[in-house]
Amino acid sequence: MIQRITNNDLSDALKQPTAVLDFSAKWCGPCKMLAPVLENVADAMQGTASFYSIDVDENMDLAMQYRVSSIPCIVILKNGKEAARDVGFQPQPGLQAFIEQHL
Amino acid sequence: MNPVDIAVIGTGPGGVSAAITGKIRGKSILLFGSRRLSEKMQKAQKILNYPGLPAVSGSEMAETMLRQLDQLEIPILEKQVSAVYAMQGFFAIQTAEELYEAKTVILAAGVVTGKPLPGEDRFLGRGVSYCATCDGMFYRGKTVAVLGYSRHSCQEADFLAGICGKVLYFPQLPHDIAVGPGVSVLSEKVTAIVGEDTASGVRTGQGTQYDVDGVFVLRDAVAPDKLVPGIRMEGNHVSVDLQMRTNLPGLFACGDITGTPYQYIKAAGQGNVAALSAVSFLAAQK
Numbered sequence: 001m002i003q004r005i006t007n008n009d010l011s012d013a014l015k016q017p018t019a020v021l022d023f024s025a026k027w028c029g030p031c032k033m034l035a036p037v038l039e040n041v042a043d044a045m046q047g048t049a050s051f052y053s054i055d056v057d058e059n060m061d062l063a064m065q066y067r068v069s070s071i072p073c074i075v076i077l078k079n080g081k082e083a084a085r086d087v088g089f090q091p092q093p094g095l096q097a098f099i100e101q102h103l
Numbered sequence: 104m105n106p107v108d109i110a111v112i113g114t115g116p117g118g119v120s121a122a123i124t125g126k127i128r129g130k131s132i133l134l135f136g137s138r139r140l141s142e143k144m145q146k147a148q149k150i151l152n153y154p155g156l157p158a159v160s161g162s163e164m165a166e167t168m169l170r171q172l173d174q175l176e177i178p179i180l181e182k183q184v185s186a187v188y189a190m191q192g193f194f195a196i197q198t199a200e201e202l203y204e205a206k207t208v209i210l211a212a213g214v215v216t217g218k219p220l221p222g223e224d225r226f227l228g229r230g231v232s233y234c235a236t237c238d239g240m241f242y243r244g245k246t247v248a249v250l251g252y253s254r255h256s257c258q259e260a261d262f263l264a265g266i267c268g269k270v271l272y273f274p275q276l277p278h279d280i281a282v283g284p285g286v287s288v289l290s291e292k293v294t295a296i297v298g299e300d301t302a303s304g305v306r307t308g309q310g311t312q313y314d315v316d317g318v319f320v321l322r323d324a325v326a327p328d329k330l331v332p333g334i335r336m337e338g339n340h341v342s343v344d345l346q347m348r349t350n351l352p353g354l355f356a357c358g359d360i361t362g363t364p365y366q367y368i369k370a371a372g373q374g375n376v377a378a379l380s381a382v383s384f385l386a387a388q389k
Contacts, residue, residue, distance in 0.1 A: 029197055030234075067301065069229065069242075070228040070231075070234075070238045085228070087228025088228070094333045
């Protein structure tokens with residue numbers, strides 16, 4: 001399951017041992033393609049990492065705080081600190097492997 | 104919309120051969136390319152080693168291939184593919200206007216010459232972008248450099264001028280430059296993208312450095328790993344096995360994109376193998 005972030009409130013994600021943030025926007029083609037792939041990865045990795053989607057238009061402060069300049073952008077947080085990021089679409093095996101590297 | 108059986112990207116000898124074989128095997132085909140087929144083929148003066156067509160000129164070969172496509176009722180979609188996404192069980196093919204779906208894809212887009220600029224890969228997503236419409240809004244009121252490769256880049260620069268504070272346009276290849284008053288054209292070639300954590304400037308061949316907040320690299324010819332995220336490369340070429348399979352199930356490649364020798368007959372032969380492999384893949388999915 002992927003939780004939707006609203007009002008720039010990332011407090012829940014910051015408490016997690018591993019949080020995966022998906023910065024995206026409704027008008028971004030590659031973001032739309034990535035969304036179902038990330039859903040599958042979140043289902044496959046249930047219990048090992050927490051997943052969040054962040055619409056950059058609705059959460060511009062977070063996008064600026066994390067210096068997001070290209071979307072889709074996946075940021076992995078370990079205990080609230082950025083451990084890795086990846087920009088652009090990735091097929092499921094690659095995306096899942098990328099996240100698993102940082103568990 | 105139901106996905107087609109096979110989408111072929113590219114209309115050189117590899118792509119044409121793949122489309123013909125796929126069609127003869129009764130599969131639905133989407134062929135992306137141009138009715139000129141291939142600029143490289145059109146310019147070839149004499150092709151001496153294509154069996155059955157002795158000393159044919161490139162344009163004659165293209166004309167014959169086009170006639171064969173027409174006879175088999177394989178239309179050519181004259182649209183530029185900007186990305187191919189490997190989804191679960193199908194592929195999404197993005198063009199400027201539309202999204203198409205296919206069960207398998209054969210990549211026959213030719214070889215892309217040229218390497219990324221120094222700093223381009225390092226700062227991708229950290230100040231370097233390939234998509235003005237996707238990422239322009241992150242540079243509201245800021246200064247950006249646009250590295251232009253064609254007239255299409257000019258339109259993107261004009262789009263950015265509506266958002267950004269300042270747009271510096273660097274023509275990387277010769278082309279007609281038609282930009283609005285919000286874009287400053289600098290006739291210098293960018294040779295490197297510089298910065299520390301994020302891109303903060305571009306350096307030109309004249310040794311000048313321009314400080315910018317973002318760099319948009321707007322090439323027409325997209326490298327295979329940018330065109331198909333997740334595809335495995337070997338240097339500048341797509342990695343394939345003898346069945347023309349890539350590392351992504353259902354995605355095949357043929358022709359110059361798979362490496363040297365860059366020969367028409369090799370491309371056509373590989374296109375045939377790629378199409379037959381796609382047909383086998385489709386049969387195994389049933």
